[in-house]
Amino acid sequence: MSHIISYVYWAGQGVPGKQIDLVPTNYSKYTDSSGTAEFIVPAGRYVVRAYGIGTPGPGSPFLDFNIETYPGLTTTVNIFDCQLCVVATP
Numbered sequence: 001m002s003h004i005i006s007y008v009y010w011a012g013q014g015v016p017g018k019q020i021d022l023v024p025t026n027y028s029k030y031t032d033s034s035g036t037a038e039f040i041v042p043a044g045r046y047v048v049r050a051y052g053i054g055t056p057g058p059g060s061p062f063l064d065f066n067i068e069t070y071p072g073l074t075t076t077v078n079i080f081d082c083q084l085c086v087v088a089t090p
Contacts, residue, residue, distance in 0.1 A: 002069035004039040006031070006048050008079045015081045023047040023064075043071045054082040 004022065008015045014035020021028045022039050023046065029037040048065040055063065065077045 001040050002043045002071060003074040004041060004046065004048065004067065004069060005074060005076045006037045006039075006050065006079060007076060008035045008037075008050065008053070008081050010054075010081045010083045015083075018053065018079075018081065019051040021049040021051075021062075023049055041069065043069050045069075048077045048079075050079050053079060054085040 006020045008018045008031050014031065014033070016031050016033045016035060018031045019028065020031065020037040022041065025041065027039055029039070031037045045066070045068050048067060049062050050065070051062045053063050063079070065079070067075050067077060069075045
């Protein structure tokens with residue numbers, strides 16, 4: 001088995017309550033008070049999908065991060081959540 005840790009952060013602090021999906025599985029979690037969501041899965045290729053992440057420019061409902069995991073190892077995905085990046089709506 002392998003571990004995937006998604007860490008959502010802003011200004012050096014973890015951001016809680018962000019939805020993280022692991023594609024192609026049906027696993028979905030929300031980041032905890034430290035900004036992390038952890039998955040334990042067989043080694044392989046996955047997409048970490050993070051929702052509601054602030055990015056510069058036009059917003060997207062989610063961001064995808066392609067990863068590959070290996071048996072017995074931990075893969076960490078660091079996700080910068082720009083909380084000042086607000087898309088103006090007309």
